[in-house]
Amino acid sequence: MLEFIFQGACNDIKKTSHKWQTPSNIALVKYWGKTHPQLPKNASISFTLNNCNTRTRIDFNKKQNNNSIEFEIFFEGKIKEEFKPKIADFFDRIKKYCPYIYDYRMVIYSENSFPHSSGIASSASGMSAIAMCIMNLEKDLNPNMKDSYLKQKASFLARLGSGSASRSIEGPLVVWGKHLDIAGSSDNYAIKFPYKTHPVFDNYQDCILIVDKGEKDVSSTLGHNLMHNHPFAEQRFKQANDNLKKISDILQNGNLKEFISLVESEALSLHAMMLTSNPYFVLMKPKTLEIINKIWNYRRENDSNICFTLDAGANVHLLYPLSEKKEVDFFIKSELLKFCQKNHYICDYTGSGSKKINS
Template sequence: MTEKDFILQDYTCKNNTKGSITWKTPSNIALVKYWGKQEPQIPENTSISFTLDACFTLTTLEYKLKEGNAEPDSESQNKMLNQVQYDKNRFNFEIYFEGEKKDDFKPKIQQFFERIEQYVPFLKAYDFVIKSRNSFPHSSGIASSASGMSALALCLMSVEKKINSEISDEYFNKKASFLARLGSGSACRSIEGELIVWGNHSEIAGSSNLFGIKFPYKIHKNFKNYHDTILLVDEGEKQVSSTVGHKLMHNHPFAKQRFLQATDNISKISKVIQNGDLKEFIAIVESEALSLHAMMMTSNPYFILMKPNTLKIINKIWEFRTKTASNICFTLDAGANVHVLFPENEKEIVNNFIISELIQFCQENHYICDRVGEGARLMKNE
């Protein structure tokens, strides 16, 4: 598919004047990381992620057709056409996050709408109210932009589905992923589950730079119901945004080697997911986490998002794995928090270890028990 396949054409809004849609959309955690992109939101390398379950964004999109965008009658024709002329050059929306109006979120949504307008041209026909909340701390190294932007993209696709009821579920999901990507790259991996690949790779059938796809091969039973306990080392906002970090890859001295490394790791982890080799899984996932942060520490300007307690947790995990031969491992997002990954059959021993040894390094002992999920869910469509 190409970008042109996602352009909505020959539509009318007259039969969909208002409504309210709610989607519950998960975050995700990349196993092979995406770091570095080209415009418009095209990844420099392929990534693969676990879709999460407990870490989600709940977004409600309320919409109402602007006065003058319905089919005008003869008496009000001129008045309504003037209103259309006034409204057609602007997006009208309000944003509420955790129950509070958030005008500081508006520039990002404005940019998102500008990027996607050619694909969902009804955007300027409606007044929107966006209401969101997270089940986890915002901007703390859990991919809140991934769940947030994917939820909004799904809400907009539900509006499109009302306008054009003939679109298939497959097309719906692909276009939602395509739109979400234009808001936040990793958001395209939060539409479906369990494992999502984003970025064209010669060994992954159907993979694309334009949207995420479900891992197309058999997933070994070892990776079913995989756990991810997120240790909240730092619940504050990141010192450096991911957007800034991606841009620093443009002139990075090790960028080319990093992209080759990630491409090779996709080949390796694809085989691992199919054959169930947990030891090789650990080696790839931990190397990827440290490579991501190595890119941050060697960019210009350089920065460190890990905290002292991040390193203490990592060393504790390594010690525990050596003692017990457990298949516990860690990964990191672009932040200080640690994602502790482990298989279903080790949940008791690993949970005991986390509680007794690791949560002491978390901010106020905060952590989130999560596991691999099935993807986004439509909660309301009125």
């Protein structure tokens, strides 16, 4: 991607600091399987969340020795040496596009709005926040940079840290992966869903039911790698791309019954790939299935439009239109809370993406 290679500085910046808030996201059509360097085997689309976000500040101080990349990472006030290897890998991947990071000693301060151990993947929000801070430094060096370029390159960089992080720069609906039916889509960065959505999807609600806060038995990275020799991989990639075309139409026409069917099928298809890989693994828990059955019963008995989706884990995202919030809140507290670890759940809704914080 030659257009993202840094062309040289206009300004000489000795010292600066930037702070960004970027959200997590939940995929409606999932990507599962990728090739080097962090390119998806199928296109995906996600809701950007609002309340579940990471706030990151990076202090940049110019140094004389530019032979290496130097940084420290503090998470919620404490130095986190265990976070450094992944961030170091990220910096190594982006140095071709952002060579100026050699010129600065970086101190990263990060915190989540949600508990780090809550089972919500924070790599998307965390890596996208770092990418936005890096790109804000680049804008200091080249003030004529357009905001559209800043966000596009930030998505490109974030992808190199975590594939889903590419979808956390914009909102409320974001597509990542080249798709013939989505104008402007790319494998290299994510874009805002380019078509007008039906009003029913405005402020769509996502209640995250925390079934298990523990670390997953199988990491997402390993899960993606198991798709390389998966017997059903090609069928899955085709299914996902077909579903993206379908959900594009649904998001525009507002057919919630079709939305429910497709989103739930996508969630179960993702976990079916885990069940049929070699080695196979199960990330759902018994209480995950209990919640799913409760959702199905409630929807049938109340002619509701609630549905579920799953990430690569045991926790359940309960999706529903804002018009049903009062009734669904009662349903959660009366029927679903007992399946949540320590009664833990997080109420969220669709958001607009990354935000600059003036500290």
